[in-house]
């Protein structure tokens with residue numbers, strides 16, 4: 001009897017222990033679930049907490065769109081494209097442009113530096129700004145550049161370039177638009193001409209650069225394909241040691257940007 005009682009007690013203790021253990025495992029599972037729930041909850045809490053969209057006050061936006069075209073790119077395209085809609089004459093899609101005679105800066109680098117600053121300045125002044133390219137690599141043709149301005153229905157299409165000449169003493173700035181008898185877009189000649197004058201006037205006033213002229217020509221593919229007021233600015237000569245150094249400097253680039261932005265303001269306010 002004693003032996004069987006002892007056996008019974010041992011059995012009971014074993015059962016109690018097992019149940020306890022099972023119960024403990026259950027507790028652990030519940031703890032883990034609780035942990036998981038806590039983890040899930042904390043994820044839910046941190047993820048979609050809606051940050052209020054800080055909209056700029058309407059008054060800071062002026063409703064005008066400017067498309068800036070930083071001239072050239074790394075690649076010299078071997079392909080050609082028509083110089084205007086329906087034209088049989090074709091020109092290279094794009095080239096890598098000029099090179100600074102003392103700085104060694106490439107024109108495509110300079111035009112992107114200036115364009116980025118111009119974007120910043122124009123946005124401060126309330127404009128909606130689009131760049132035709134944001135990096136130096138890649139291939140974008142002159143027609144494609146114009147199409148970006150056309151698709152955006154831009155108020156101004158401003159093309160940023162720097163000049164080059166065999167004579168290193170040649171200096172100064174010019175803007176370029178189509179002629180009044182341009183076969184592709186003479187309908188926007190008057191506006192493009194006025195834009196070219198406004199930008200060049202304000203540019204030379206802000207930078208002190210020599211004023212060359214507004215050059216009217218129908219040989220520029222990007223200008224010819226534009227359906228919106230267009231001007232191309234040659235900021236100065238990269239073949240001129242002084243202008244090359246100036247254009248590469250941060251200070252002068254901000255003068256350039258102010259001049260162009262003032263010209264755009266003047267054009268827009270004259271509409």
Ligand SMILES: [Zn+2]
Nearest residue numbers: 071097161162
């Ligand atoms: Zn150029």
